[in-house]
Each structure stands twice: as C-alpha cells, then as structure tokens.
Amino acid sequence: MAPENDSSVTEFILLGLTQKPELQLPLFFIFLAIYVVTVVGNVGLIILIALNPHLHTPMYYFLFNLSFIDLCHSSVITPKMLMSFVGQNIISYAECMTQLCFFSFFVIDECCILTSMAYDRYVAICKPLLYKVSMSHQVCLMLTVGVYAMGLVGAMAHTGCMLRLSFCDGNIINHYMCDIPPLLQLSCTSTSINELVVFIVVGVNVIVPSVTISISYTLILLNILHIRSAEGRSKAFSTCSSHIIVVSIFFGSSAFMYLKPFPAGSLDEDKVSTIFYTIVGPMVNPFIYSLRNKDVQVALSKTLRKRVVNTQCI
Template sequence: MASENDSSVKEFILLGLTQEPELQLPLFFLFLGIYVVSMVGNLGLMVLIVLNPHLHTPMYYFLFNLAFIDSCCSSVINPQILVSFVKQNIISHAECMSQLFFFCFFVIDECYILTAMAYDRYAAICKPLLYQVTMSHQVCHLMLVGVYVMGFAGAMAHTGSILSLTFCDGNIINHYVCDIVPLRKLSCTNTATNELVVFIVVSINVIVPTMTIFISYTLILFNILGIHSAEGRSKAFSTCGSHVIAVSLFFGASSFMYLKPTSSSVDDDKVATIFYTIMGSMLNPFIYSLRNKDVHIALRKTLKKRIFT
C-alpha cells in the first residue's frame, strides 16, 4: 500500500478490552452507562455555565473547556470500546490514524487546561487584588489558544511519527483504541526514532504542566498557611481540593502509561488508559460540582426557571 506509508496493512482489528465471552455483555452495559453519565455530566455542566451569568468567571471559563474536552475525548474512545464488545471491531488505516490524532489532541489539551486552572487558582488566592487584571478576558483567551495549539502540535508529532512506521502483515491491535504504544508494537520496522519522539513530546506535555501545577500549589499552600482565619483557610482549601484530585488522577495514570518501561503488560496499558481518559472524563463533572456551592446555586436556579416556566 504505497500511498499509505508503503504499508501493506489497509485496516486494523481492535481486540478490545477483553476476549472473555462471558464478560462481553456485562462490560458493554457498564461502559455504555459510563459513557452516558460522562456525556450527561459534561454537557450538563457546560449548559449550566452558559445559562448562569454568575458563573462567567475565569475559573468556570476553563471548567467549561475542560468539560468540552472531556466529552470529546470520551466520544473518541467509548464508541470503539462498545463496538468491540458486540462484534469484531475493524477500522481502516485512515480511520485509525484519525482516531490517534484526536485521541492525542484531546489528552494533551487536558494536560494544559488543568495547568491553566491551577494558575487561575494561584492568581485568585495569592494575588486577589490583582486577579481581575491577571486573569482578564484577553489573558484567558490567550491561555486557551495556547492549550489548543499545544494539543495540535503534540497530536501532529505523535501521528506523524506513527505514519512513518511500516505495518507489514500484523493488523491486530491488542487494545480498544488506536494508541501510540500498541501501534508501535505492531510495526515491522525499527521504532527507535518513534520512541524518542514519544518520550520527548510526552515528557514536555507531562513535566511542564506538572511543574507549573506543583509550583502554583506550593505557593498556594504557603499562602493558605498564612491565613489566620480558619474559615478563610477552609474556603481556600475547598476551592483547590477538587482540582488536586482531578490532576492526581489524570497525571498519575498518564505518566504511568507513557513514561513506564516498555516491558510492562498490555493489560496494564489498557487499565491506565481507562483511568486517565474514560474514568477521568466521567468523574470530573462530579469532582468539580459536589462541593461547589456556586454550581449548586446555579443548578437550583436553573431547575426553578425550567419548572415554573
């Protein structure tokens, strides 16, 4: 197939999460439920933010985009998993590369949107008097452009490096999504350059956001410890707690997936991918909403308007 990177493989078969017949149906309904909850939660949070003017702040501007990214990432992955539970999941070479691009794009976007949210919390807690200037509309828009630019650049680098590989005979991907690691294992050519590209791009997109978040929260912690009021400290901690949980879940699982030794098992890769994509996308709306009074107030107001109109 010379037109597609001299590869003789025109289509791939995604094996899915498991090959155990007795688990197919229960897992289908489990992941269908996860997908529905994820989409309802993220889309509901987006609608809530749009409909309530008091949520039109930098914090919720970034939260809106996090919900958008999560819903898109979930839609890239979940349908493929569901298909693999009910039939042989065959995907063309072009579709596989497209899925890889969008998968990488939204995952990297999430790295940087979480970083932007950490900086927003730093500005709100450590520089409250300058917050309106530090996080002006223009600054927020520029930060968001940076988020998507980094996502596009990283996705192009990953997809380009995979397109440079040749797939001779093997076309069975022991995974439920066209991801970098299983595709690299399937290649019949030397993948040393590809591994270097992956290591560099992943290192940048993990280390830079992680260091930025770590520095932001270190400064936040020192600032909180200097607050004499117990109520003030509690309020500051509550505004950061949700974000810390989301960051730990996402960066912990993604770092394990891409910065671990290549000798690790395929099952470990699948589980790691589930945690930082599917589970993260489902849990984020709840993580940011359960203890958030502003969201609770907005939800009550929205429901009252819909009931009495």
C-alpha cells in the same frame, strides 16, 4: 487521512478490553452507562456555565473548556470500544490514524487546561488584588488558544511519525483503541524516532505541567497557612481540592502509561491505566467540580427552579 507509507495493512483488529466471552455483554452495558453519564454530566455542566452569568469568571471559563475537552475525548474512544464488545472490532488504517490524532489532541489539551486552571487558582489565592488584571479576558483567551495549539502540535507530531511506519503482517492491536504503544509493537520498521517523539512530547506535556501545578499548589498551601481565620482557610482549600483530585487521576495514570521505556510492562496493565484518563476521568470530573462547589450547586438550583416555573406557566 490517507496512509502515506508502504504498509500492506489496510485494517486492524482491536482485541478490546478482554477476550473472555462471558464478560463482553456485562462490560458493554457498564461502559455504555459510563458514556451516557459522561455525556450528560459534561453537557450539563457546559449548559449550566453558559446559562448563568455569575459563572462567567476565569475559573468557570476553564471548567467550561475542560468539560468540552472531556466530552470530545470520551467520544473519540468509547463508541469504538463499545462496538468491540459486540463483535465489530475492525478498524481501517485511516480510521485508526484519525482516532490516534484526535486522541492525542484532546489528551494534550487536557494536560494544558488543567495547568491553566492551577495558575488561575494560584493567582486567585496568592495574588487576589491583581486577579482581574492577571486573569483578564485577553489573558484567558490567550491561555485557551495556547492549550489548543499545544494539542494540535503534539497530535501532528505523533500522527506524522506513526504514518511513516510500515505494518507488514501483524494487524491485531491488543487494546480497545489505536494508542501509540500497541501500534509501535506491530511495526515492522524501526520505531526509535517515534519513541523519541513520545518521550519529548509526553515529557513536555506531562512533566512540565506537573511541575508547574506542583509549584502552584505549594505556593497556594503556604499562602493558605498564613490565613488567620478557619473559615478563610476552609474556603481556600475547598476551591483547590476538586482540581487536585482531577489532576491526580489524570496525570498519575497518563505518566504511568507513557513515561517508561518501550516496551515495559504488559499491554493489559496499559489498558487498565488508560481507562482512568480516557473513560473514568471524563465521567467523574463534572461531578467532582459540581458536588464540591457551592457556586455550581446554587446555579443548578436556580436553573432547575426557573425550569419548573416556566413549565408551570405553560
């Protein structure tokens, strides 16, 4: 992705998470461990869903895509962040724009896939007799195509607007990645169009999904309260609680980051907020769903038993 503007800057310097030398090495190992756990957790969940036919349902189909998005999302950010801890904190203009493009793509994908999962839970609990029709293979496929299409449109809008800006002198990004707010602060040309695009794209992909999810879970809650058996209510709550936790972490931190005027608040606060949905979220999501989901636990147990039996036979 070659720059198409008149920018004299050919590379940027990423300041990283902190400038304190004594924290660089400990943070490197902490975030390296987080990344390893993220990769193992999400790849493990992807393989588990693929290998177990009884998990080939709409709920786990979306969970499969969520794990894939989380894996890619983290891989776009964390390796470069780890390099900044050991001194390799220079990123070229083209690499910066490419990272911004893929970062925007996977963030928007996650917003949309979480919304699709909320709709799936609404149909499963509130319209159980219509579930197979409403969440057919064709519907799931259309929703997934829509998820990635929204991500592509949003990423192209953000990246295209960023490419039109000029960066004349300043090339120090007070962040651990090429994100929109710190790049806008470096521009020596007007950023009004970029700010408008951020509010439109982020508003559509944060506010609309948030409202949709809120409505879905309000209807779900009302439906659950009408379930007579305590066991039925408990089962219904358990199928939704994991998703509610994931949604709260992701939408809460992303809304704090983007749905405010530019500039507002310090970039140090923004970096902390960004960590939650770029690094922490992708790490904890597979464990939230697996530890609180009996189907995943049973599938994992069966897979491990088969593995042990096959090893003994060999």
